Amino acid sequence: MNLNPLLKTTDELNEMSRQIRRDIINMLLISGSGHSGGPLGMADIFTAMYFNLLNIDNENTEWIERDYFLLSAGHLAPVWYSSLARRGYFPLEELKTLRKINSRLQGHPAPAKTHGVPGIEIASGSLGQGLSIAVGCALGLKLDKKPNYVFCVNGDGELQEGQIWEAVMSAAHFKVDNLTMIVDNNDCQIDGNVRNIMNIQPLRDKFISFNWEVFEIDGNDLNQVVDAVQKSKLVKGKPTVILAKTVMGKGVSFMERDYNWHGNPPNEEQAKIALSELLPTKFGDFA
Numbered sequence: 240m241n242l243n244p245l246l247k248t249t250d251e252l253n254e255m256s257r258q259i260r261r262d263i264i265n266m267l268l269i270s271g272s273g274h275s276g277g278p279l280g281m282a283d284i285f286t287a288m289y290f291n292l293l294n295i296d297n298e299n300t301e302w303i304e305r306d307y308f309l310l311s312a313g314h315l316a317p318v319w320y321s322s323l324a325r326r327g328y329f330p331l332e333e334l335k336t337l338r339k340i341n342s343r344l345q346g347h348p349a350p351a352k353t354h355g356v357p358g359i360e361i362a363s364g365s366l367g368q369g370l371s372i373a374v375g376c377a378l379g380l381k382l383d384k385k386p387n388y389v390f391c392v393n394g395d396g397e398l399q400e401g402q403i404w405e406a407v408m409s410a411a412h413f414k415v416d417n418l419t420m421i422v423d424n425n426d427c428q429i430d431g432n433v434r435n436i437m438n439i440q441p442l443r444d445k446f447i448s449f450n451w452e453v454f455e456i457d458g459n460d461l462n463q464v465v466d467a468v469q470k471s472k473l474v475k476g477k478p479t480v481i482l483a484k485t486v487m488g489k490g491v492s493f494m495e496r497d498y499n500w501h502g503n504p505p506n507e508e509q510a511k512i513a514l515s516e517l518l519p520t521k522f523g524d525f526a
Contacts, residue, residue, distance in 0.1 A: 245290055245291060246286075246290040246291060247291070249461055249462055251290075252283075252286055252287060252290060252291060252461045252465075253461060254520045254521065254522070255286045255290055255325065255520070255522060256282045256283045256285075256286040256461065257282075257490065257517055257518065257520055258325070258520040258522040258523075258524075259282045259285065259286060259318060259321045259322060259325065260279055260282045260489075260490045260491075260517050261514060261517050261519070261520070261524055262317075262321035262324075262325075262334060262524070262525060263275070263278045263279055263282070263317045263318060263321060264491070264505060264510050264513045264514055264517065265334070265510070265514075265524060265525065265526040266317050266320070266321070266334050266335075266337045267317060267337070267504035267505060267510075268504065268505055268506075268507065268510040269335055269337065269526065270337040270338040270339065270504065271338075271504060272338050272346070272504055273316075273317055273337060273338055273346065273502075273504050274314045274315065274316075274317065274501060274502050274503075274504075275488065275491075275494060275500045275501075275503060275504055275505060276425075276427060276487035276488040276494055276497070276498070276500035276501050277312070277314065277315045277318075277394065277423065277425070277427075277487060277501065278315050278316075278317040278318035279318075279487070279488050279489050279490055279491060279494065280423065280425050280458070280459070280485040280486055280487045280488060280489045281315055281318050281392070281423055281458070281485060282318055282489065282490070283458060283459045283460070283461050283464060283485075283489075284392070284421060284423075284458055284464055284483060284485070285318050285319065285321075285322040286322065286461065287461050287464040287465050287468065288308065288322075288390070288468070289322040289323070289325070289326045290322075290325075290326065291465055292465060292468050292469070293306045293308060293390075294306045294388070295308075295326075295358075297323075297326050297327040297328045297357075297358065298327075300328070300351075300357045300358055303385075304385075304386055304387060305387060306387060306388045306389070306390065307360055307373075307376055307377075307380075307387060307388070307389040307390065308360070308390050308392075309360055309361060309363070309369050309372060309373045309376070309389065309390065309391045309392070310348060310359075310363055310369065310391075310392050311363055311366070311367075311368065311369020311370055311372075311373070311391055311392060311393045311394075311397060312363075312366065312369070312392060312393055312394035312397055312423060313347035313348055313362075313363035313364025313365075313366075313369075314346075314347065314364060314502070315392070315394075315423070316344070316345070316346065316347060316348045316364075317337065319348060319359075320334060320337065320344050320348075320356070321334060323356060323357075323358045323359075324525070325522070326358075328356060328357045328358040329343070329356050329357060331525040332525060333356075334525045334526075335525065335526060343355055343356045344356065346364075347362070347363060347364030348362065348363060348364070349362040350362065360376075366394070366396075366397040366400055367397055367400030367401070367402040367403055368402060369391055369392075369393060370391050370393060370402075370403055370406040370407070370410075370420060371402060371405070371406040371409075372391075373389050373390075373391035373406075373418060373420070374406050374409055374410045374413075374415055374418065374478075376389050377389040377410070377415045377417050377418035377478075378413055378415050380417060381415060381416075381417055387417070388417050388418075388419070388472060389417060389418045389419070390418075390419050390420075390421060390468075391418070391419075391420050391421070392421045392423065393420060393421070393422050393423065394422075394423050394425075394428070395422055395423060395424045395425065395426065395428075395433050395439060395442075396427070396428030396429075396433050396436070398422065398439045398442070399433075399436070399437045399439060404449075407446070407449050407451065408449055410451070410478040411449050411450040411451055411477060411478060414476050414477060414478075415478050416474055416475050416476055416477055416478060416479075418478045418479070419468065419471040419472070419478070419479045419480070419481060420451075420478065420479070420480040420481070421480075421481045421483055422442070422480060422481065422482050422483060423458070423483060423485055424442070424458070424482050424483055424484050424485060425484075425485045425486060425487040425496075427487040427496070427497075427498035427501055428498065428501065429498070429501045429502050430498075431498055432498060442482055443455060443482060446480050446482075450477055451477060451478050451479065451480050452471070452474045452477050452478070452479040452480070453479075453480055453482065454467040454470065454471065454479065454480070454481045454482070455481075455482045455484070456481060456482070456483055456484070457483075457484055458483025458484055458485035459485055459486055459489050464481075464483070467481045467483075468481065487500065487501070488500050490513075490516065490517050491512075491513040491516055491517070492516060493509070493512070494513070
């Protein structure tokens with residue numbers, strides 16, 4: 240049963256994204272481990288996808304015409320778990336079990352058939368692999384003349400992996416136009432800024448040279464996210480990438496743009512400050 244139906248207004252979407260950020264802080268505080276920065280930065284994109292854009296049915300996760308949403312950067316799991324719970328895929332109270340023994344909310348996401356939660360198609364977290372799976376999924380659907388669309392979320396540090404570019408080349412070669420890649424372009428990875436560890440720029444030029452359609456947006460602007468995704472589904476003859484410039488730790492002042500929050504949870508005092516900055520919403524906390 241849907242806890243929250245699709246949201247239409249920007250104000251509603253912004254309030255949901257703030258609630259999801261509150262969920263992330265509460266989940267990480269309870270678990271005592273997990274990733275803070277990336278999930279907070281991606282809350283707007285996940286909100287737009289799950290509450291406005293994706294063609295899905297939480298009561299029928301195997302619906303044959305559903306959109307496929309794949310998270311290659313599996314360490315972003317907290318934002319996904321909150322989005323799925325808020326969309327009605329599993330009880331909100333289960334968010335309290337993040338990373339606990341025997342919990343379905345594993346540190347990296349897994350599908351229900353391997354003790355994960357409904358709504359997750361594949362296990363992920365080994366960076367560099369998700370886009371290859373997405374290309375294969377999209378190509379199979381296209382060959383079968385199915386209407387489904389495939390979305391894949393990748394981190395920008397993940398683009399340092401060679402397998403990514405093999406998948407990029409394959410998608411263009413086979414004209415997989417039912418695929419949109421969304422890049423979390425926050426310039427942060429676990430040990431520094433992406434530009435310093437292994438510079439991947441200029442991304443726009445690279446994807447264009449591989450014959451991809453490219454949209455560059457502010458990934459923390461819900462209107463831009465919705466507009467880019469809607470336009471991506473109209474592109475024919477080539478795959479699409481949305482280069483979403485996001486702020487790591489978005490919404491929590493002491494976490495923003497600080498790569499040190501890539502893989503660390505807040506302590507009790509830090510969580511208290513974070514929640515004071517992320518004002519309560521009408522949707523209500525799970526904790």
